[in-house]
Amino acid sequence: MLLTTLRRGKALQLTLAIVKPDAVAHPLILEALHQKILENNFIVIRSRELVWKRQESERFYAEHAGRFFYQRLVEYMSSGPMQAYILARDDAISRWRELMGPTKVFRARYTSPSSMRALYGLTDTRNTTHGSDSVESAHREIAFFFPEFNVREWMERSEPFFRTGH
Numbered sequence: 001m002l003l004t005t006l007r008r009g010k011a012l013q014l015t016l017a018i019v020k021p022d023a024v025a026h027p028l029i030l031e032a033l034h035q036k037i038l039e040n041n042f043i044v045i046r047s048r049e050l051v052w053k054r055q056e057s058e059r060f061y062a063e064h065a066g067r068f069f070y071q072r073l074v075e076y077m078s079s080g081p082m083q084a085y086i087l088a089r090d091d092a093i094s095r096w097r098e099l100m101g102p103t104k105v106f107r108a109r110y111t112s113p114s115s116m117r118a119l120y121g122l123t124d125t126r127n128t129t130h131g132s133d134s135v136e137s138a139h140r141e142i143a144f145f146f147p148e149f150n151v152r153e154w155m156e157r158s159e160p161f162f163r164t165g166h
């Protein structure tokens with residue numbers, strides 16, 4: 001059933017998605033986000049719940065060090081359990097980011113009212129979800145959360161299986 005919903009012949013792309021602590025704390029919101037994942041034909045390749053130490057949060061968001069929201073962000077991201085996923089489908093990176101909506105919740109509500117951030121985001125920091133923004137960052141972020149997962153090996157071994165629908 002799932003495989004028939006994939007567009008045959010299109011290569012799968014991987015992305016790293018996070019459901020942030022504000023959403024994991026609310027089981028119904030987490031369930032609604034899982035529904036979005038399924039409805040939009042993503043395949044969940046890996047999933048894990050984790051709690052970051054502050055240093056891990058700082059390392060992941062190092063590119064934002066010095067920005068006005070950095071301290072608030074790293075504190076929030078290490079404040080409770082979150083859920084990380086490796087998701088696959090064609091154009092996974094841009095499709096997931098489209099579903100997330102813009103970074104800032106007020107903008108999301110205005111421009112993309114049905115996006116995850118518009119529906120469930122609380123503030124610009126507590127904005128429900130994360131998604132990689134390029135192939136390079138997807139690979140880097142997958143390695144950060146799932147160090148045992150080998151993207152190249154998965155692409156060689158498993159991706160053709162999904163693509164051809166065997």
Ligand code: UDP
Nearest residue numbers: 069073102103124125126127129130131133
């Ligand atoms: N962020 C914030 N205030 C801002 C901009 C960003 O708190 O004004 C937080 C927010 O949680 C966001 C994260 O920093 O998701 C990373 O920011 P980025 O610009 O990479 O946005 P994203 O790719 O998550 O949309």
